[in-house]
Amino acid sequence: MRYLTAGETHGPQLTAIIEGLPSNLPLTAEPINFQLARRQKGYGRGRRMQIEKDEVRFVGGVRHGFTTGAPVALVVENKDWKNWTRIMGAEPLEDGDEAKRRMHRPRPGHADLNGGLKYNQKDMRNILERSSARETTVRVACGAVARELLAQFGIKVAGQVLRIGEVEATRQELPIDELIRITEESPVRVTDKEAEARMIAAIDAAKEDGDTLGGIVECIVEGCPVGLGSHVQWDRKLDGRIAQAVVSIQAFKGVEFGIGFEAAKLRGSKVHDEIRYEAGRGFYRASNRAGGFEGGMTTGEPIVVRAVMKPISTLYKALQSVDIDTKEPFTAQVERSDTCAVPAASVILENVVAWEVAQAFMEKFGGDSLEEIRANYNNYLKQVEQY
Numbered sequence: 001m002r003y004l005t006a007g008e009t010h011g012p013q014l015t016a017i018i019e020g021l022p023s024n025l026p027l028t029a030e031p032i033n034f035q036l037a038r039r040q041k042g043y044g045r046g047r048r049m050q051i052e053k054d055e056v057r058f059v060g061g062v063r064h065g066f067t068t069g070a071p072v073a074l075v076v077e078n079k080d081w082k083n084w085t086r087i088m089g090a091e092p093l094e095d096g097d098e099a100k101r102r103m104h105r106p107r108p109g110h111a112d113l114n115g116g117l118k119y120n121q122k123d124m125r126n127i128l129e130r131s132s133a134r135e136t137t138v139r140v141a142c143g144a145v146a147r148e149l150l151a152q153f154g155i156k157v158a159g160q161v162l163r164i165g166e167v168e169a170t171r172q173e174l175p176i177d178e179l180i181r182i183t184e185e186s187p188v189r190v191t192d193k194e195a196e197a198r199m200i201a202a203i204d205a206a207k208e209d210g211d212t213l214g215g216i217v218e219c220i221v222e223g224c225p226v227g228l229g230s231h232v233q234w235d236r237k238l239d240g241r242i243a244q245a246v247v248s249i250q251a252f253k254g255v256e257f258g259i260g261f262e263a264a265k266l267r268g269s270k271v272h273d274e275i276r277y278e279a280g281r282g283f284y285r286a287s288n289r290a291g292g293f294e295g296g297m298t299t300g301e302p303i304v305v306r307a308v309m310k311p312i313s314t315l316y317k318a319l320q321s322v323d324i325d326t327k328e329p330f331t332a333q334v335e336r337s338d339t340c341a342v343p344a345a346s347v348i349l350e351n352v353v354a355w356e357v358a359q360a361f362m363e364k365f366g367g368d369s370l371e372e373i374r375a376n377y378n379n380y381l382k383q384v385e386q387y
């Protein structure tokens, strides 16, 4: 199973094509729109999120609420497009447009300068348009489709924010449904009310100063069978694939599983999860410090992935940069921007991880219809039970 995305942040729409979904999967716009709305909600976003109301439209592969086995094509329209038709080249420019059109002062921390040099573009808007995290709308939509497949097999995904700037939230071990319910009610997606207030204050203070904030987000996947991914080849290790996908999210700079970087400080006896067996339950772990993986394969314990997002690079109190025309120092060109996108990014993380898990699920149980996959899955569970 794979997908590709296309589209610019100020273009007419974002597009994705998903290849390899089975037939007979119930699929409507509703659960996809639910994930798109969650991505738009987090505290700290700029004016753009007030303009957009993201909704998916299936344009291939779905009939009467079920997949057919054909590629699923989906689009999400940009409501902001109508304000950019001349600048994006769909209509002739008018007086005064030219100055707004060309982007020639690269922002430190964004893709502008590297992309401009690499693609030989003197208008770095051609880079900005595609590097923008607007692209995550359709990545979330693809992840949301993957979640529908996972849900058929009782696999659930949740996410939370653990840090924004200096403010750390207390991490509670909660049943996954409760974690989903509590974080959904929080504008910064935390379970810790006291930290919530301080996070909101920190975002407001950064905004006041023309500055931005990053943070740490976590995703939990519960209900995976043992053995998704494989130890036999580097590119089949599912933790490795998740790491690649996570660091590919705009502004994500690091990833860890389970206790992650903490493991460096501890002795092996405090790191590894002891193996137990109980009749009826089968093999299980006494703890889950590994975050659900050993040997690139799921252990059957929850997958726990944490990731760091750097602060947004477009600062209203701009950093110094160099104008590509004059080669003179300049304070970087200010584009409209978010102050903090960490809560929104926790939703992106969930859906990106869900995609990778679903892809590994399809590789293991792959079939052309949902019924075929279910038969393969049940057969495997029986084999594991009898091991």
Ligand SMILES: Cc1cc2nc3c(=O)[nH]c(=O)nc-3n(C[C@H](O)[C@H](O)[C@H](O)COP(=O)(O)O)c2cc1C
Residues within 6 Å of the ligand: 046, 109, 110, 111, 131, 132, 133, 136, 249, 250, 251, 252, 310, 312, 313, 314, 336, 337, 338, 339, 341, 344, 345, 348
């Ligand atoms: C949800 C989300 C919203 C973002 N919003 C902005 C923004 O408003 N302004 C900005 O400069 N960067 C924003 N970014 C980050 C940039 O897209 C990112 O830093 C840029 O593409 C360069 O990629 P890199 O940081 O991964 O190296 C956002 C990222 C995410 C995930």
Ligand SMILES: C=C(O[C@@H]1CC(C(=O)O)=C[C@@H](OP(=O)(O)O)[C@H]1O)C(=O)O
Residues within 6 Å of the ligand: 009, 046, 047, 048, 049, 052, 131, 132, 133, 134, 137, 250, 335, 336, 337, 338
């Ligand atoms: C549009 C989204 O995020 C955008 C990501 C982004 C960036 O540089 O990554 C810059 C901003 O774009 P604009 O300049 O149009 O306001 C964000 O709003 C979105 O998340 O849907």
